[in-house]
Amino acid sequence: MAQTTRARIDAAVSRALEAKLPIIKVDRDYYAVGSSSRPNEGYLLEIDDTGSIWCPCPGFEHTGLCVHKMSLGLHLGRVPASWLPTPTGGIDMAVVS
Numbered sequence: 896m897a898q899t900t901r902a903r904i905d906a907a908v909s910r911a912l913e914a915k916l917p918i919i920k921v922d923r924d925y926y927a928v929g930s931s932s933r934p935n936e937g938y939l940l941e942i943d944d945t946g947s948i949w950c951p952c953p954g955f956e957h958t959g960l961c962v963h964k965m966s967l968g969l970h971l972g973r974v975p976a977s978w979l980p981t982p983t984g985g986i987d988m989a990v991v992s
């Protein structure tokens with residue numbers, strides 16, 4: 896299961912880095928993150944008391960990970976280094992096996 900999670904994180908990080916979604920701070924714990932598929936829409940993400948990022952999009956609902964959450968995490972510098980793709984941009988073969 897850990898491998899699946901790691902692969903999903905890698906995919907989400909890659910998508911977030913590629914998408915370069917616009918991020919606007921709305922309030923202390925609220926950020927608007929642009930939609931990757933609909934240019935003029937976006938999602939309002941909330942950071943809760945524990946520091947977790949919540950997104951109302953369907954992807955987050957299904958997996959707890961989405962391009963918006965990852966984009967905001969990267970924006971805030973809160974994504975652990977271990978989540979980031981390998982420096983070469985290559986695939987971590989230990990994950991794929």
Ligand SMILES: [Zn+2]
Pocket residue numbers: 938950951952953954955961962963964
């Ligand atoms: Zn989302």
